Amino acid sequence: MNEPTSVSVLTGAGISTDSGIPDFRGPQGVWTKNPQAEANASIDRYLADPDVRRATWQARLESPAWRAEPNVAHRALVDLEHAGLLRALITQNIDELHQRAGSSPEKVIELHGTMRRAECLSCDLITPMEEVLARVAAGEADPPCPRCGGIQKSNTISFGQQLKPEVIQAALDAARSCELFLAVGTSLTVHPAAGLCGEALDAGARFVIVNGEPTPYDPFADQVINEPIGQALPALVKELIDAAR
Incomplete structure (x- = not known):
């Protein structure tokens, strides 16, 4: 060349x-194996359904990316x-x-974006992800923003954003x-x-x-x-x- x-x-x-x-759309991809996980990756579902947020926080806590x-x-x-x-x-x-x-x-x-930071969807506060995941590990299934009480997510782009x-x-x-x-x-x-x-x-x-x-x-x-x-x-x-x- x-x-x-x-x-x-x-x-x-x-x-x-x-x-x-794991990748997403490959033969062994996360969404190939579990299409519902892809559906739950939309911002609308995340905002509307506390169960989706709780499942997402648990998945973040257990993600193999932290050991990668x-x-x-x-x-x-x-x-x-x-x-x-x-x-x-x-x-x-x-x-x-x-x-x-x-x-x-x-x-x-x-x-x-990056999974290593969390953001508040109301006041835009950025927090190191390890701080938020420590709260999840301690029992907060859907930890609210420490400043305004709003919904937090990873500082990443979801479907619909x-x-x-x-x-x-x-x-x-x-x-x-x-x-x-x-x-x-x-x-x-x-x-x-x-x-x-x-x-x-x-x-x-x-x-x-x-x-x-x-x-x-x-x-x-x-x-x-x-x-x-x-x-x-x-x-x-x-x-x-x-x-x-």
Whole structure:
């Protein structure tokens, strides 16, 4: 592959499965196995149904993401950054494993927010998630905001919530200004994230997909790699870095 000097990367849940965090829409995905969990992921259901909130808080408390560590795919993207080739790292993930692997926070664009903070939906108070989960563990099934008593949730984007305008603009800028757009571990079925591929293509970027399953954007890609991400991504990054030397 001829070396681009500017690479923007879009990552989805598939890059974190080797860290022990299940994806959503893969064959063993959380929503594939339990479609009701996907239905309960909407902001309307969360606000309207205390049972949904209680179940969600319990799921947060027990999430394998708290024990997860970055894997070789996360670290490969750190190598890409250190080589001076990374324009931006756009992620649909909320686990912060990119930053924990060593990616610069200023390079990471978190489309869907982070699970490591909680927010009040009434007064916008932001609280470290570990503080709220300590209350759940102590017996508060649906802990209200400590300041105003409002409903709290993770500082993430649920179905029915709008992405923050400044975040989606940063992602659009990254997609439109790179020479190579690389989609890793994402089904490319959720918008506006999936639409970033089209933005990059329209701007003349080359487009490569690394994913375990086919995606709707495969016909438009210059290269599709349907191999385990933990093997394919480090090899691809090495190829890009070697070509730049």
